[in-house]
Amino acid sequence: MEKQYSIKTQSALFSPGTPIPQENLDFLLEEVARRSSHYLTEINNRPTFPTPEALAGLASFDEPMPESPGDPFETLAFLDDIGSPATVTSAGGRYFGFVIGGTLPVTLAANWLAGAWDQNAGLKVASPTAVKLEQVSLSWLLDVLGLPAEAGGGFVTGATMANFSGLAAARHTILQKAGWDVEAQGLFGAPPITVIVGDEVHVSLLKALSLLGFGRERVVRVPVDNQGRMRLNALPNISGPTIVCIQAGNVNTGAFDPAVDICSIAHEAGAWVHVDGAFGLWAAAAPTRSQLAAGFAEADSWATDAHKWLNVPYDCGLVFCRRAEDLRAALTHSKAAYLAESLEEREPMEYTPEMSRRARGIEVWAALRVMGRTGLAELVEQCCQHATRFAEGLSAAGYKILNEVQLNQVLVSFGDSIKTQKVIEAVQRDGTCWCGGTIWQGHTAIRISVSSWATSKTDVERSLEAILRIAANV
Numbered sequence: 051m052e053k054q055y056s057i058k059t060q061s062a063l064f065s066p067g068t069p070i071p072q073e074n075l076d077f078l079l080e081e082v083a084r085r086s087s088h089y090l091t092e093i094n095n096r097p098t099f100p101t102p103e104a105l106a107g108l109a110s111f112d113e114p115m116p117e118s119p120g121d122p123f124e125t126l127a128f129l130d131d132i133g134s135p136a137t138v139t140s141a142g143g144r145y146f147g148f149v150i151g152g153t154l155p156v157t158l159a160a161n162w163l164a165g166a167w168d169q170n171a172g173l174k175v176a177s178p179t180a181v182k183l184e185q186v187s188l189s190w191l192l193d194v195l196g197l198p199a200e201a202g203g204g205f206v207t208g209a210t211m212a213n214f215s216g217l218a219a220a221r222h223t224i225l226q227k228a229g230w231d232v233e234a235q236g237l238f239g240a241p242p243i244t245v246i247v248g249d250e251v252h253v254s255l256l257k258a259l260s261l262l263g264f265g266r267e268r269v270v271r272v273p274v275d276n277q278g279r280m281r282l283n284a285l286p287n288i289s290g291p292t293i294v295c296i297q298a299g300n301v302n303t304g305a306f307d308p309a310v311d312i313c314s315i316a317h318e319a320g321a322w323v324h325v326d327g328a329f330g331l332w333a334a335a336a337p338t339r340s341q342l343a344a345g346f347a348e349a350d351s352w353a354t355d356a357h358k359w360l361n362v363p364y365d366c367g368l369v370f371c372r373r374a375e376d377l378r379a380a381l382t383h384s385k386a387a388y389l390a391e392s393l394e395e396r397e398p399m400e401y402t403p404e405m406s407r408r409a410r411g412i413e414v415w416a417a418l419r420v421m422g423r424t425g426l427a428e429l430v431e432q433c434c435q436h437a438t439r440f441a442e443g444l445s446a447a448g449y450k451i452l453n454e455v456q457l458n459q460v461l462v463s464f465g466d467s468i469k470t471q472k473v474i475e476a477v478q479r480d481g482t483c484w485c486g487g488t489i490w491q492g493h494t495a496i497r498i499s500v501s502s503w504a505t506s507k508t509d510v511e512r513s514l515e516a517i518l519r520i521a522a523n524v
């Protein structure tokens with residue numbers, strides 16, 4: 051028998067300290083599962099960006115703050131009716147904007163259960179389960195990403211905070227070697243550190259540097275080639291306390307800095323090497339692409355995202371550090387008696403900027419356990435092949451591919467910047483697929499990023515057909 055909203059009783063109204071009746075709890079959670087499942091089933095039949103009507107509907111949320119408790123069922127229905135149509139379909143198969151992964155079904159399910167658990171993953175005494183699953187997934191991650199097995203790590207919100215955390219470890223270690231305790235003394239009066247970045251450095255890394263007191267503009271920018279790779283012969287001489295930031299996967303081209311040579315030069319000079327590998331580091335998980343990530347394992351710290359290519363729900367970023375102790379030294383608190391931290395075992399909050407946080411490791415664990423090594427390799431490889439198909443199809447029609455398509459990124463020019471911009475806008479309006487735009491080294495381009503498990507060959511063909519049809523008519 052189909053349950054109806056007739057369960058909306060007085061007892062369903064929120065009241066602190068009064069448990070919701072079992073029947074209503076079951077119904078609320080079944081209802082959200084049914085609505086979510088419906089959303090995900092319908093997603094590929096929707097335009098990839100909300101219609102003007104759906105966006106206009108968001109005005110319904112402009113209510114005054116309610117004066118008294120309401121009905122959870124009514125709130126859920128309202129959220130779905132107004133919110134769902136106004137979502138961007140980044141969980142679907144034809145979303146190629148920015149670098150946004152989908153969500154593997156098992157990770158969504160694990161996310162729900164973890165939500166029911168409501169664990170604080172900061173401390174072992176607050177959640178043995180969350181801490182255990184983080185430990186297991188950290189060691190699996192180091193394995194599949196080809197990083198040193200003894201490295202330490204932390205689960206953060208994204209690559210921005212992962213860059214921040216890795217660079218905090220770098221700052222700690224470099225200054226400690228120079229006889230300065232930066233956590234205790236701050237940066238005023240500290241020995242200066244030279245920070246070297248490639249000219250196509252990601253903006254989030256510069257933001258992380260600014261938060262750490264290094265300054266966005268106080269960096270040495272190394273000239274790059276036409277793919278955005280640091281030019282080795284332009285690398286300055288390294289001397290004194292230095293951090294070199296390299297990139298695995300340029301956000302536009304997908305290109306990798308020459309890590310083998312840079313790591314060896316930097317380490318020779320006593321410098322720290324930090325890797326921004328938000329999505330590119332995952333190339334290491336696919337034997338067919340792992341040569342691209344060669345040498346990155348020689349670095350000292352790494353930042354990557356799980357919400358991009360691993361396809362877990364937002365938000366999840368990861369920081370790794372060759373010597374776990376360096377990361378811990380930079381991010382640990384001064385002791386507080388009430389926290390009851392374990393001294394022998396890994397306490398997650400000592401490896402991230404956050405104290406309390408959600409148990410991100412659970413979804414990562416579920417993703418890795420369900421895909422296994424070969425499933426993950428296939429996910430990465432398949433996205434790369436889809437990117438290649440886009441490049442071939444667009445190039446066959448006479449359009450210019452601006453990057454070497456080795457990974458999951460494709461940059462396409464449709465002629466001059468005005469025409470290309472018009473194509474980008476028309477593609478976005480059409481709604482078959484969604485791609486963003488960029489300016490790559492002075493050339494306007496549409497940017498296709500294939501990062502979702504959900505993208506099928508049919509999605510690629512449909513999207514290609516739409517882009518070609520639109521470009522021909524602009």
Ligand SMILES: *Cc1c(COP(=O)(O)O)cnc(C)c1O
Pocket residue numbers: 149207208209210211252254255299300301326327328329355367
């Ligand atoms: C996406 C991205 C970032 C930032 O990641 P967030 O998860 O959005 O914080 C940093 N670097 C690169 C290369 C990226 O692609």
